[in-house]
Amino acid sequence: MLSKKKNIMFLCSGNSCRSQMAEGWCRKYWGNDFNVYSAGTKKHGMNDRAIEVMKEEGIDLSTQFSKTVEELPKVNFDYVITVCDSAKELCPYFPGSKVIHLGFQDPPALAKNMSNEEEIMAVYRKVRDEIHEAIKNLNNYL
Secondary structure, three states, rough: OOOEEEHHHHOOOOOHHHHHHHHHHHHHHOOOOEEEEEEOOOOOOHHHHHHHHOOOOOOOOOOOOOOEEEHHOOOOOEEEEOOOOHHHHHHHOOOEEEEEEEHHHHHHHOOOOOHHHHHHHHHHHHHHHHHHHHHOOOHOOO
């Protein structure tokens, strides 16, 4: 008998950057095991720099879009992973879900006062790589 895929959601404050990156990495490494979703407590639109740094790693986020939890399909999530402190604090209740917090710094906030595009992109790459490492080793957290 084939086992049913579990449902996993990555939750962030705006579903524009960190949760989108986590969704992309999770699809790459764990797509055979999970139906992968991401959402925000609010939606801020997709972050072009996040799309670009993921593209550098061969992961296309261009078909993903920013959404809130209310806009997701009505599924029961086995795992809800908050990727920022704000989402951890504002995380809605998901009956039966295991909620895990993997906090990452916010690239737009880190780069807010930077004017050099290469320095800004370095910040995005750093957070991308931290998310990559966590998602690659997701089994350590579940």
